[in-house]
Amino acid sequence: MHVVITGGAGFLGRRLAAALLARPMLTDARGAARPIAGITLLDVAAPANLPVDQRLRVVVGDLADARVIADAVPPDTDSLFHLAAVVSGEAEADFDLGMRVNVDATRLLLERCRTLDAPPKVLFASSLAVFGGALPDPVPDDAPLKPQSSYGTQKAIGELLVHDMSRKGFIDGRSLRLPTVTVRPGKPNKAASSFASGIIREPLAGVDAVCPVAPATRMWVISPRTVIDNLIVGHEAPASAFGDWRSVNVPGLCVGVGEMVDALRAVAGDEAAARVRWNYDPVIDRIVATWPPRFATARGQALGMRADSDFEGIVRAHMQDQARPRA
């Protein structure tokens, strides 16, 4: 198996690569289990802290450049994990940048996949931001796509392309609508959801963190460990398991932002929790508030996906990961 991971320099890309390298086999689009011969990490910047493995290759370049894509995705590619994206806050602030990366680069990647030796598996990291407006609670997989942000719009366009190109037999695609991943290591980013990691990560590191949304705001979250597991489950499932649509809600945990801080307090004490500063930002809150906090996940669970059991466990897993980095 030859695997390409876009966004390969990001922490999810690096953890995914490490998790794939640790597996004996991966299942190709024809259903054959094969060992991984190589993984290409494609990103705009070179990844740091890579696992040491001769099977890893790094391509640095602009994802919206067809020549970069052609280099990064060789003809014998069996699987593409497309994780790269301009995040929600940035896509809202810079419409053109979001369109270029989230739509144009996605389309270039899918077009490249049409030209390969055989139609590859394509795992597209979509988002709950494809939903918005009035919605049932919990939100089913086939709720109407009414994104209320440019990021959600761009992800919805990606889902439509993945579905149609799968229907045409160009690729074997699957779009996984990921919950908000927390606790992300490293620095804050321009995702509107960045605070959901910051309010845990910074206090645990002895640093103050700003929370721009109300304590009562609920979010649909998943830990890095569990999201990597679910990405691989989504890859391994046969196309037939997806039925008439290639998009699936990934199981998550519905938790209030105040409860997240309570979990921090329970695990790390009052001093850590006191480092969270509540500083309401209407722009961030408006974006986050359009994301439903709870989803029906029977379909994802039937595929074999799972959610974290509680937020304290997510906090503890982050502390363990920080003590012994996996990637």
Next chain:
Amino acid sequence: MHVVITGGAGFLGRRLAAALLARPMLTDARGAARPIAGITLLDVAAPANLPVDQRLRVVVGDLADARVIADAVPPDTDSLFHLAAVVSGEAEADFDLGMRVNVDATRLLLERCRTLDAPPKVLFASSLAVFGGALPDPVPDDAPLKPQSSYGTQKAIGELLVHDMSRKGFIDGRSLRLPTVTVRPGKPNKAASSFASGIIREPLAGVDAVCPVAPATRMWVISPRTVIDNLIVGHEAPASAFGDWRSVNVPGLCVGVGEMVDALRAVAGDEAAARVRWNYDPVIDRIVATWPPRFATARGQALGMRADSDFEGIVRAHMQDQARPRA
């Protein structure tokens, strides 16, 4: 008011131009009623049988060429009716052509609209083909977008862009999901629905016509007269009337293909009806069968849109139009 109509050489474009020229006023994006100062018809071919009016201008060129778009859509454009499209059967047969015209040209037009003196009204002709798979009957406006054809996928992408760019304030957009328009004059085209006009138009002209779908197949149809009326209603409605989503199901008539031929018989006699040859084509039938035949239209009706009352009336209107061409 300066108006641009893409697909302006097509019969709907020409009829729309004639209908607009006959109106005293049109309402701009700021709600002001103003007389029409000019209409630009943009298409890949020059229109024939144009109404004689000094306010009409024709631009012939490739809609996926930004220079053509810049010429056709001047800075003082108030309204864009985007009717041009690669039709369903052709978009299914030639994925790249469909993407180029239905997605790339649509995006170029919308991008051009961002640069105008003021955000224009944009009326995007979408399609019931954005829906597919298991659906409630009738299909509500906010049913999930699960297109089962490349044409439907491309129209759904257009709807998402129209909505998001309206939300951003770049345009004042509205996407109208048009029923199958019948009876179209002229020659068959590559739309999977082309037969729905052919089985009426050809027999009335003394020519045999092939019907590629089963008599029991039901369709959601609208006459040329009524669709033009509804396009103008959709343009005139204030943005606030669309609520949280800019796409609307246009009212239509649910009719079985066998009933369409029965109506032909009632209006034009047994000899005309006998000219319909039932010759099942599984490719056409597969596409048409993914289109639901009945839609909930309370929202469209609240905007002021209406449906034809019966199919015999549609046949008679076609005969009148053929006797006295309107455009």
